[in-house]
Amino acid sequence: xxxxxxxxxxxxxxxxxxxxxxxxxxxxxxxxxxxxxxxxxxxxxxxxxxxxxxxxxxxxxxxxxxxxxxxxxxxxxxxxxxxxxxxxxxxxxxxxxxxxxxxxxxxxxxxxxxxxxxxxxxxx
Numbered sequence: 001x002x003x004x005x006x007x008x009x010x011x012x013x014x015x016x017x018x019x020x021x022x023x024x025x026x027x028x029x030x031x032x033x034x035x036x037x038x039x040x041x042x043x044x045x046x047x048x049x050x051x052x053x054x055x056x057x058x059x060x061x062x063x064x065x066x067x068x069x070x071x072x073x074x075x076x077x078x079x080x081x082x083x084x085x086x087x088x089x090x091x092x093x094x095x096x097x098x099x100x101x102x103x104x105x106x107x108x109x110x111x112x113x114x115x116x117x118x119x120x121x122x123x124x
Contacts, residue, residue, distance in 0.1 A: 002026045002113040004096045009118030012086055016122070020081040022096030022115060033099040034079040036070065037108055038092035038120075045095065049081060050105040059105050064090075086122045093117040 008020040022034065035050035049070040050059045058070055069082040079096065097111035104110045 002098050004098060004113055004115035006094065006096045006115045006118040009094060009120045011121045011123065014086060014088055014122055014124050016086050017082070017084045018086065018120060020083070020094055020096075020118060020120075022079040022081075024077045024079070024096075024098060033102045033105050033110075034070075034072065035097045035099065035105055035111060036079075036081045037095045037097060037111075038090075039095070039117075040089075040092040043092075045108055047106040047108070048094070050099075051079060052102055061106070083120070086120075088122045088124045091120060091122050093119050 003025045005023045006020060008018060010018060012018055033050055033052050036048040037045050038048050039045040047061050048064055049068055051070045051072055053072060067085045072079045095117045096115040098113040099105060099111045
């Protein structure tokens, strides 16, 4: 079993920055892919970014490319999402997820475990 706990959400003005953290526990993650998704009110949960534990390969949604950076600290079993130049349309609940197989990492059905989410609100 895997437990994922997100933190770091909050309220920020447009143009500001936040860093989200996802602490993972319960299993070894060397072969996993870790992802961030977000869900705004009334909308589908959408892919934001993903990273492989082993190689550190990264993947981004076009909407966040160049503004968000995903990274990992293997020693701490923690994944980060650095969000810069935030926009009001980035407002959503952000979820951390873990996938045991490194395929279709932009698809939420590929992920086996999910955190409880952390709210990010960007004011204009």
